[in-house]
Amino acid sequence: MEVYQSExxxxxxxxxxxxxxxxxxxxxxxxxxxxxxxxxxxxxxxxAYLVLQSENKENETKICNFFVLPTHSLYFxxxxxxxxxxxxxxxxxxxxxxxxxxxxxxxxxEVIEKGNWLxxxxxxxxxxxxxxxxxxxxxxxxxxxxxxxxxxxxxVFYNDEWLEDDEAIExxxxxxxxxxxLSLRKLGNESEFESSHKEVTDAVHFLEAQNQYIAETELxxxxxxxxxxxxxxxxxxxxxxxxxxxxxxxWIRAYFNRKGIKLKTTEKELDHYLVEAGVFESNxxxxxxxxxxxxxxxxxxxxxxxxxxxxxxxxxxxRK
Numbered sequence: 001m002e003v004y005q006s007e008x009x010x011x012x013x014x015x016x017x018x019x020x021x022x023x024x025x026x027x028x029x030x031x032x033x034x035x036x037x038x039x040x041x042x043x044x045x046x047x048a049y050l051v052l053q054s055e056n057k058e059n060e061t062k063i064c065n066f067f068v069l070p071t072h073s074l075y076f077x078x079x080x081x082x083x084x085x086x087x088x089x090x091x092x093x094x095x096x097x098x099x100x101x102x103x104x105x106x107x108x109x110e111v112i113e114k115g116n117w118l119x120x121x122x123x124x125x126x127x128x129x130x131x132x133x134x135x136x137x138x139x140x141x142x143x144x145x146x147x148x149x150x151x152x153x154x155x156v157f158y159n160d161e162w163l164e165d166d167e168a169i170e171x172x173x174x175x176x177x178x179x180x181x182l183s184l185r186k187l188g189n190e191s192e193f194e195s196s197h198k199e200v201t202d203a204v205h206f207l208e209a210q211n212q213y214i215a216e217t218e219l220x221x222x223x224x225x226x227x228x229x230x231x232x233x234x235x236x237x238x239x240x241x242x243x244x245x246x247x248x249x250x251w252i253r254a255y256f257n258r259k260g261i262k263l264k265t266t267e268k269e270l271d272h273y274l275v276e277a278g279v280f281e282s283n284x285x286x287x288x289x290x291x292x293x294x295x296x297x298x299x300x301x302x303x304x305x306x307x308x309x310x311x312x313x314x315x316x317x318x319r320k
């Protein structure tokens with residue numbers, strides 16, 4: 001069976017829920033999601049609409065007429081390995097003053113990217129995006145809001161059925177994590193498992209620190225000239241962050257010292273691992289070790305920078 005057949009991802013249609021139920025359940029969750037979306041100038045309003053913010057309230061743009069609540073991380077077991085497949089979501093749309101419609105949908109990464117799930121083959125016709133070119137904002141909101149998921153909220157598609165939560169975690173425990181996928185743990189090869197687990201743990205520590213550094217760094221539109229090169233500054237565009245490599249690593253080392261975090265992999269190995277994971281864009285290899293460099297030159301800048309893929313960066317952080 002193919003991973004992305006549509007019939008596997010529409011979960012079920014669940015009737016109408018009362019307004020008060022929706023508000024009680026989602027008020028705190030909406031606040032958490034909106035804090036995550038704030039940096040992208042997005043938020044879900046009290047009516048469950050996704051809205052693109054504007055300085056002038058009257059100029060704000062409604063993206064879609066429903067609220068997206070992530071419920072589970074999705075995995076697909078093909079019998080040999082488990083791949084991360086997407087996220088499960090609940091969709092709420094206001095039916096009338098007293099009730100909302102609710103649908104549960106399992107969205108693969110592929111259908112999230114393409115947007116082809118917004119049809120009656122997947123969901124009820126009362127759920128829609130107002131204009132096709134606005135879908136990119138919904139895609140951003142779905143991916144970023146997945147960061148509220150708890151570690152135990154997992155679903156595994158296995159043998160034509162979904163395993164959920166504790167059952168899914170127990171199933172996954174028979175596998176070990178290797179870069180961007182879960183592969184069968186080989187008996188008698190624990191050293192390989194420990195090495196892979198060590199890289200993943202260190203990568204999460206590093207990206208959490210880098211995320212904090214980004215939050216405290218002034219980011220200019222790429223590739224503007226830095227007004228004060230003594231400060232922690234960097235660049236960004238729609239797809240990437242550009243952080244001065246030496247300054248970022250220096251700040252992160254100090255952060256690790258303050259937090260008492262000790263990496264079990266070397267800095268060069270960690271750079272290579274995150275390039276392989278698609279978080280950093282690389283165009284050079286270290287000749288002696290054959291490891292990929294995370295610092296790179298760009299045609300516009302003289303500084304060597306981390307060139308960080310925003311989507312992969314957020315996806316990696318959301319999996320921790």
